[in-house]
Each structure stands twice: as structure tokens, then as C-alpha cells.
Amino acid sequence: MPNPFNPLDWIASAQDWFSKTEKSSGFRPYLIYLILAFGISICLLSFFSHIKYVSEVALAIISLSVLAFIVLYFIKSFSDPNFCRSESHIQKIKKYELEYMGNESNQIEGRILEGKPTIVEDKKLTHDASKDGGDKEL
């Protein structure tokens, strides 16, 4: 059980969360960071704006965070496009990337073969008709 007063436990919890979050949804940790940065800046502007340089610091936090967000996404969109996509979208794309299946003389697109049982229904799957009892289609 993590101790809420122990900063090391907070770090461990954050590390654990980052390790389990979807790899492709890389924007989520950054989005949380962005929300925190905005929250701090709004608090600074609301309650401490009378202190010298606080306004500048708050605006710097917001602008640097937003700028870093734009730069990060610009780089990531080229180096690791999946970073910016949702996990379900990636899974859908991967499904369409199934290799050719079938056999050496009759290759079938994997997605077609995989889709058969659901698209054409289970009736397309048969037991071996050459065995005793004839075609034992289920």
C-alpha cells in the first residue's frame, strides 16, 4: 500500500502508470502534464499575480509547455506515427496487414481468410468430407 506522504511512492506510482499506459497513446501522459502546467499557471495568476515576475513565470510555463507539445508532435509524427494514434486504430490497421495465407498454389489475403468465419458465417468451415460419414459440415 503506497504511503501518500512518501514522495518516493508517488514517483513509483507515476512510473508504474507510465509503464502500463498504451504505448501508442503517447499524448496522454503529456496531456496530463499540460493540464498540470495550465493548473499551476492559473493558480499563480489568480492568487499570486501581485508578486513581481509571477505573471511572466506563469505565462512562460504555459507558452513553453504548448510550444514543447507542438515540437514533440511534429517530431513524433515523422519518427513514430503510432505515438499519435489510438490503440484501437492501430489494431484495426494491423488486421488489414495480415500476411498472405492459404497454400503455395492458392494464396489468399489473410484478412479475407480471417474474415470468412464471421462474414460468411461458420457454415464455411467444414470437417474433412473425405473421411467416413461424408461431409460433416457443422
Add this chain to the structure above:
Amino acid sequence: MKFYIVTFDRKSGKSYGDFHDEFTSSSIINGWFHYIKSSYIVGSNYTAEDISKHFTDCARNNNVSTTHLVMEVYLPNRQGRLVEDAWKWLRRNS
């Protein structure tokens, strides 16, 4: 020619297209059957050791899991649920 079932630990969300092309296009594979995503039946004049080595090389070259099993199979003793083309291949090679 002997027939071997090659069953492997396929990871979801991973592309196996290049692995498939390299594995099936080798001269040691005379015929192949791939109607189930995580397995092949291959016809070959080579041994299970040779096919296993070939599988491992292809898996490493394409950065997919090398976990697999190669085992000789007797095609006439069969039953299951597959598309008709798969049964045709099995009948033709039995």
C-alpha cells in the same frame, strides 16, 4: 517428402508479412499450408532440425518471437474445421 507442423507463438498486433514471405519462399520448403494464423504445415525433404533453424533465422531477421515447435505429422490421420481449400490441400498431399 515429409510433412511437418510448425506452430509458433504469434503475437497480436505484430506484422508477420515479411516473415511469411521469407519463411515460405525458401528452397527447403516445397509446399506450405497456412490456414491457421499461428501454424504452418510444410512439406520438405529436410529434417525438423533444419526447418526449426530456418524458422529461427527468419524470425530473428524479421524481429518476431522465435518460440515455435516443429513436428512431423501424418496427414491422412486428420480432422478439424477448416475452409474447403484447406481440405483440398490436405487431400492432395496425403
